[in-house]
Amino acid sequence: MPELPEVETTRRGIEPYLKNRRITAIEVREPRLRWPVPEAVQQACGQKVKSVERRAKYLLIRLRSGSLMLHLGMSGSLRVVPSGLEPGLHDHIDLGIDNGKSIRFNDPRRFGSFLWVEGGGENHPLLKNLGPEPLSGEFTGDYLWLCSRRRKLAVKSFIMNGHVVVGVGNIYASEALFRAGIHPLRAAGRISKHRYDWLASSICDVLEEAIRQGGTTLKDFSSSDGQPGYFGQQLAVYGREGLSCIQCDSPIRQKRIGQRASYYCVTCQH
DNA sequence: CCCTGAACCTGACCGC
DNA sequence: TGCGGTCAGGTTCAGG
Numbered sequence: 001m002p003e004l005p006e007v008e009t010t011r012r013g014i015e016p017y018l019k020n021r022r023i024t025a026i027e028v029r030e031p032r033l034r035w036p037v038p039e040a041v042q043q044a045c046g047q048k049v050k051s052v053e054r055r056a057k058y059l060l061i062r063l064r065s066g067s068l069m070l071h072l073g074m075s076g077s078l079r080v081v082p083s084g085l086e087p088g089l090h091d092h093i094d095l096g097i098d099n100g101k102s103i104r105f106n107d108p109r110r111f112g113s114f115l116w117v118e119g120g121g122e123n124h125p126l127l128k129n130l131g132p133e134p135l136s137g138e139f140t141g142d143y144l145w146l147c148s149r150r151r152k153l154a155v156k157s158f159i160m161n162g163h164v165v166v167g168v169g170n171i172y173a174s175e176a177l178f179r180a181g182i183h184p185l186r187a188a189g190r191i192s193k194h195r196y197d198w199l200a201s202s203i204c205d206v207l208e209e210a211i212r213q214g215g216t217t218l219k220d221f222s223s224s225d226g227q228p229g230y231f232g233q234q235l236a237v238y239g240r241e242g243l244s245c246i247q248c249d250s251p252i253r254q255k256r257i258g259q260r261a262s263y264y265c266v267t268c269q270h
Numbered sequence: 271c272c273c274t275g276a277a278c279c280t281g282a283c284c285g286c
Numbered sequence: 287t288g289c290g291g292t293c294a295g296g297t298t299c300a301g302g
Contacts, residue, residue, distance in 0.1 A: 002296090003293060004297055006295075031280095032299080034278075034279095034296090034298090057296075057297095070295085071296080072295095072296090073278095073279095073295095073296055073297080074279090074294070074295060074296050074297095075279085075280075075281090075294085075295085075296095090280085107279095107280095108279080108280050108281065108292090109278085109279045109281085109294090109296095110278080110279055110280080111278065111281050111296060111297075112296090126279065126297095126298095150272095151272075151273090152273080153273060157273090157274095160296095162296095162297080167302095169295055169296070169297060170294095170296085171295060215295095216295075218295065219296085223294095229279085249286080258272090258273095258274075258275090259274090259275070259276090260295095260296095261293085261294085
């Protein structure tokens with residue numbers, strides 16, 4: 001479900017309820033997530049939240065002695081609920097806060113994770129080999145160009161690889177490539193530096209716009225207060241197979257690339 | 271190292 | 287209404 005904009009929307013939604021508050025309890029009703037929820041998450045109890053941060057699509061709730069590291073997988077979401085509210089289907093974990101609220105983790109498919117890491121988590125195996133944040137100064141066309149030399153995979157798979165750049169998921173990969181006029185199947189290593197400049201700014205723009213609109217609600221994403229995201233209304237190609245291109249009128253094509261549905265315009269993208 | 275495809279899960283939807 | 291197949295916003299892992 002969530003790509004970077006949805007995770008960032010979630011972070012902004014829960015931060016005001018958590019920052020400088022104390023974790024009172026963690027109730028794990030279903031520990032079978034992507035990785036089993038470790039007993040160590042209980043170390044968070046009694047500690048005050050220093051900050052709520054995001055790295056890639058991970059949420060980091062920083063405490064004195066360590067951090068809770070959450071991932072929403074494909075179908076996860078966090079909601080702010082009154083403590084004690086009866087849990088519903090797939091409400092796997094409640095994070096109790098000393099202000100009468102709980103952060104409730106719901107995840108039907110259980111691809112998400114809820115982990116405890118020592119310190120800030122910077123050296124955790126899941127984080128330490130990740131590429132740069134797309135909205136940071138490190139992420140440029142030059143960087144993409146350099147990183148892609150001699151690589152033959154499709155550029156769409158390339159930009160979705162977290163070791164290259166984090167946070168670009170299936171929706172925004174298609175959208176960014178459309179904006180940059182690049183065909184998603186083009187070999188990553190055969191794209192010019194100039195075109196990578198375009199692509200890098202397209203990725204930034206599309207992610208920033210999506211964050212501004214509260215993310216994209218396709219089926220069921222909603223922010224932590226239950227509001228849907230409105231970026232879906234701006235999607236130029238994603239999910240628009242057979243409909244006409246907003247720039248040239250030819251029909252949008254759909255093709256699977258690296259097991260993911262990919263959408264593009266054969267006229268506008270080369 | 272690079273790349274591909276399977277795997278992890280549930281639920282919604284479509285055609286018969 | 288039921289059943290089987292397909293698909294879904296992510297990521298790791300095994301194997302070539």
